[in-house]
Amino acid sequence: MPEKAQIFKHADQDGRFRRKPSAFRDSISRDPTSKFPAEKDRYALYINLGCPWAPRANLVRSLKGLESIIQLITCDIKLTKEGWLFTGRDGSDARDPLYGFTKLKDLYEKADPEYEGRYTVPALWDKKTETIVNNESSEIIRMFYSEFDDLLPVELREENQPGGGYYPVHLREEIDEMNEWVYNTVNNGVYKTGFAATQEAYEENLYPLFESLDRLERRFGETGHGPYLFGDHVTEADIRLYTTMIRFDVAYYNIFYCNLKMVRYDYPNLSQWLRNLYWDGGKVRNGHAFKDTVRFWAYKYGYMRAKGRDEPDDKLIVPKGPVPDIQPLDDGEVFKGN
Ligand SMILES: N[C@@H](CCC(=O)N[C@@H](CS)C(=O)NCC(=O)O)C(=O)O
Numbered sequence: 001m002p003e004k005a006q007i008f009k010h011a012d013q014d015g016r017f018r019r020k021p022s023a024f025r026d027s028i029s030r031d032p033t034s035k036f037p038a039e040k041d042r043y044a045l046y047i048n049l050g051c052p053w054a055p056r057a058n059l060v061r062s063l064k065g066l067e068s069i070i071q072l073i074t075c076d077i078k079l080t081k082e083g084w085l086f087t088g089r090d091g092s093d094a095r096d097p098l099y100g101f102t103k104l105k106d107l108y109e110k111a112d113p114e115y116e117g118r119y120t121v122p123a124l125w126d127k128k129t130e131t132i133v134n135n136e137s138s139e140i141i142r143m144f145y146s147e148f149d150d151l152l153p154v155e156l157r158e159e160n161q162p163g164g165g166y167y168p169v170h171l172r173e174e175i176d177e178m179n180e181w182v183y184n185t186v187n188n189g190v191y192k193t194g195f196a197a198t199q200e201a202y203e204e205n206l207y208p209l210f211e212s213l214d215r216l217e218r219r220f221g222e223t224g225h226g227p228y229l230f231g232d233h234v235t236e237a238d239i240r241l242y243t244t245m246i247r248f249d250v251a252y253y254n255i256f257y258c259n260l261k262m263v264r265y266d267y268p269n270l271s272q273w274l275r276n277l278y279w280d281g282g283k284v285r286n287g288h289a290f291k292d293t294v295r296f297w298a299y300k301y302g303y304m305r306a307k308g309r310d311e312p313d314d315k316l317i318v319p320k321g322p323v324p325d326i327q328p329l330d331d332g333e334v335f336k337g338n
Pocket residue numbers: 007022050051052053054083118119120121122135136137138
């Protein structure tokens with residue numbers, strides 16, 4: 001069976017899940033003479049609400065105040081044999097608003113009729129040249145940090161942020177170094193654990209995941225680190241860790257068997273950091289984006305689906321707990337700062 005048809009086949013023959021590299025890797029630039037210049041109303045971001053990758057791009061779109069500049073198009077959270085669909089259900093667009101498609105697959109095939117990879121979100125679409133500019137979230141968020149800044153009010157531009165922005169020049173090396181191990185063992189680590197098809201592959205990824213969470217927990221206890229991973233200001237490292245940790249107790253713990261420890265009970269520092277971001281009350285730029293882009297119900301339902309349980313909806317059992325989805329801050333709902 002060709003790769004195209006195997007949406008629910010996550011693990012390779014040896015039982016190990018290996019994420020395939022993204023295929024579309026162009027960039028939007030603030031340079032007006034570039035192939036994909038930053039322009040209002042030219043680009044659309046295709047997302048779903050469940051996974052950590054597309055919502056990561058959605059979060060940065062909101063944090064940066066790009067809502068009126070880049071269109072957002074949302075797929076249904078139910079992964080089907082045909083990939084992501086547009087259904088009008090649970091926050092999904094009823095049809096792809098640009099072309100009337102009912103499947104995300106059709107968009108990929110419009111961009112490249114020969115495309116043989118997976119039909120993933122996020123996908124950043126250029127309406128002018130009618131192609132996917134990029135479908136790799138880690139690259140899309142970096143474009144969003146700065147490439148649209150000339151179209152934004154001065155206070156939202158990276159050069160005007162007290163800490164130097166989400167990817168400040170003086171921290172780049174350290175952020176890249178952290179991204180590397182956090183990606184391998186945490187962001188993608190939960191997938192390698194949850195999609196493992198053998199006991200051996202499961203355990204091979206489970207223990208490194210919790211070693212990294214222990215390491216992050218210790219880091220917040222060290223001087224100079226906190227309230228955010230690199231001190232007083234939110235950086236890319238926080239953004240990339242956040243979209244995984246906000247799903248941890250409600251989805252990865254239960255559904256992906258990442259169940260040695262829970263954030264809320266076993267990691268007080270990580271839990272504080274997570275709640276500070278979620279309940280930030282507008283303190284982090286263009287505030288509330290950390291809360292407003294989160295959909296806990298979509299994580300519980302979406303991961304049950306993604307694991308390959310292809311039952312009709314009325315046969316699918318979705319875990320209810322833990323309750324609450326996220327705990328409040330100890331001193332009330334809104335982070336008061338340090
Ligand atoms: N490397 C990609 C991964 C994106 C990705 O795997 N997205 C998932 C959503 S969780 C997806 O679309 N999965 C559908 C599939 O693999 O068929 C990125 O970070 O942008």
